[in-house]
Amino acid sequence: MIEADNITKRYGDFLAVDQVSFRAGAGEVIGFLGPNGAGKTTTMRILTGFLPATDGRARIAGHDIFEEPLAARRAVGYLPETPPLYPEMDVTGYLEFVAKIKDVPRARRRSAVESALERCGLADVHRRVIGSLSKGFRQRVGIAQAILHDPPVLILDEPTVGLDPIQIREIRGLIADLADPEKTEARTIVLSTHILAEVEAICRRVLMIHEGKMVLDSAIGELTAEGQSLEDVFARMTLREGEAA
Numbered sequence: 001m002i003e004a005d006n007i008t009k010r011y012g013d014f015l016a017v018d019q020v021s022f023r024a025g026a027g028e029v030i031g032f033l034g035p036n037g038a039g040k041t042t043t044m045r046i047l048t049g050f051l052p053a054t055d056g057r058a059r060i061a062g063h064d065i066f067e068e069p070l071a072a073r074r075a076v077g078y079l080p081e082t083p084p085l086y087p088e089m090d091v092t093g094y095l096e097f098v099a100k101i102k103d104v105p106r107a108r109r110r111s112a113v114e115s116a117l118e119r120c121g122l123a124d125v126h127r128r129v130i131g132s133l134s135k136g137f138r139q140r141v142g143i144a145q146a147i148l149h150d151p152p153v154l155i156l157d158e159p160t161v162g163l164d165p166i167q168i169r170e171i172r173g174l175i176a177d178l179a180d181p182e183k184t185e186a187r188t189i190v191l192s193t194h195i196l197a198e199v200e201a202i203c204r205r206v207l208m209i210h211e212g213k214m215v216l217d218s219a220i221g222e223l224t225a226e227g228q229s230l231e232d233v234f235a236r237m238t239l240r241e242g243e244a245a
Helices: 040-047 069-074 091-101 106-119 135-147 165-179 196-202 230-238
Strands: 002-011 014-024 029-033 055-060 076-079 153-157 188-192 205-210 213-219
Touching: 002 040, 014 040, 014 055, 014 205, 029 040, 029 196, 040 055, 040 153, 040 188, 055 069, 069 076, 076 135, 091 106, 091 135, 106 135, 106 165, 135 153, 135 165, 165 188, 165 196, 188 196, 196 230, 205 230, 213 230
Parallel strands: 014 213, 029 188, 029 205, 076 153, 153 188
Antiparallel strands: 002 014, 002 055, 205 213
């Protein structure tokens, strides 16, 4: 579903992403980890078509993100760290607006909106103005817009940032449901977060990026098989020379 080959992004002399490559198949739920400034968000923006790469290639559901940008974008649902919401709109009105932008066929728009509301636990607030909702519910609206067109690939950037423990648990449960093959079609999910417990609870595989380079691609079970925690692995893989002293 996702094929990234030597993705590179330069800003002048600064190399933000350095030849990042990986594959993600249908049904995989992947944790994308790295310190602040490692290149995670830049990589995700390239994969979702929001940012051009300097070099390399990427395919989403078989579509080249650079040669077939519209088809590739239709195949991915993206939740950026700050959800693209309009606070003056009500939830249903906003989702109907997004459905039009995402070219959901007119005959399917109502059912698509109703399905997103139900799956994201928004049915009881569907006529509420978005600006009046708690941050947890606004995150739910952000996820709803990402899944509205039923994409085979979901890319979620810090979906629980700034939430309280109860809201975090609710959003984790929602993401787990979206990844559950018994409840939905096989969907590839890439989850970027600084909460390692979140990755351990939801994901089965970890990608780790540090200083723009991919430094780890492994199943979580393999990483923790000898009793080490994901936190230990993260610290070891991102520790700069001299910091251990």
